[in-house]
Amino acid sequence: AQSVTQPDIHITVSEGASLELRCNYSYGATPYLFWYVQSPGQGLQLLLKYFSGDTLVQGIKGFEAEFKRSQSSFNLRKPSVHWSDAAEYFCAVGARGSSGDKLTFGTGTRLAVRP
């Protein structure tokens, strides 16, 4: 069964600082990987996704993530955080080759941004 671990429950960074949110997955083959962001009281917005090809993927709002097969990781990064990035971030894994398969989410990392 697939699973996702986000080891950091809360992270606080200063505005303008760089950010890295960790995500490790467990899956028998190469999975589909996603990062979603949830602002307070809001739904889940897709930030970026990895299906195949270049292991460094670019997303919206200046985010990027790198798929590392050897480490079973898909960490999310941003070079300079803005106050509006304060939200909860969820990593998710989906089964490859199974259209319509469920997503399995991590427990999320709540990001706070210091002025």
Next chain:
Amino acid sequence: EPEVTQTPSHQVTQMGQEVILRCVPISNHLYFYWYRQILGQKVEFLVSFYNNEISEKSEIFDDQFSVERPDGSNFTLKIRSTKLEDSAMYFCASGGQEETQYFGPGTRLLVL
């Protein structure tokens, strides 16, 4: 840009009552999902739906739950007899052939 919509945004109900949560998926999508998020917890898969039938369901999705696509646009989740522990945010999602799921804004259900 097309998006998934959900109604109502909030629903308060008494324990034992039936609720129907409604979703309008993105129009050309073929795969439909319901997830839930209990306050402070992670998002959990409930059910997936394709070609007018359930393709997968979780342990949470017991006989009290049902889904339906009554017409070409709506996708509903019914909880027949709500329990206190059904209080959660319920998210609808839809996907096309590319395996990306797009989520709606959610319905916050509170069971009293």
